[in-house]
Amino acid sequence: MTEQAHPEWDASYTADTPAPWDIGRPQPTFVRLADEGRLTGRLLDAGCGTGENALLAASSGADVTGIDAAPTAIARARAKASERGLTARFEVADVLDLGGLSLAVDTVIDSGVFHVFGDDDRVRYVASLAAVLRPAGACYLMCFSDRQPGTWGPRRVRPDELRASFSDGWAIESIAADTFDINPMDGMTQVQAWLTAIRRT
Secondary structure (H helix, E strand, O other), X not given: OOOOOOHHHHHHHHOOOOOOOOOOOOOHHHHHHHHOOOOOOEEEEEOOOOOXXXXXXXXXOOEEXXXXXXXXXXXXXXXXXXXXXXXXXXXXXXXXXXXXXOOOEEEEEEEOOHHHOOHHHHHHHHHHHHHHEEEEEEEEEEEEEOOOOOOOOOOOEOHHHHHHHOOOOEEEEEEEEEEEEEEEEOOEEEEEEEEXXXXXX
């Protein structure tokens, strides 16, 4: 796998204050998905950070690959896997070029990646996901929601934007209001999210 490091993302993991999303445990939404038996088969965590959601999937029996653009995050994910006795692969790679990984998976999870992209890169990202997700495979995507008040944080995403992005070669099964847990910031410990369940057609 080609290493595609992005210094700006790596800096999020080397700063004195933890990044808001790096909460040291899986997002509760993905715990629920694991409990429902949805994190199965060969699974890719696109933008895995320090690996908590990926390791949750591995502990549930999935054959997991986690990728991220931040080498520091990947190093921490590998260390966690070793410490916990879990088998999962973690690689530095670019989520916009997943086709270069020679990987075919049954399930993709995205916890907070889609919303970082502008319009052009959204198109590239969806095509990149399509390059690795098998037909009938499932994608569970959590992104920042337009229901979140204020201006702090990443670009807010509307449901119609999700539908438009996944309109060709995909079937959206549900878009549900949800929340991200975050490290405390400005008095907040949660922010509004959309959880989208998408099937590759």
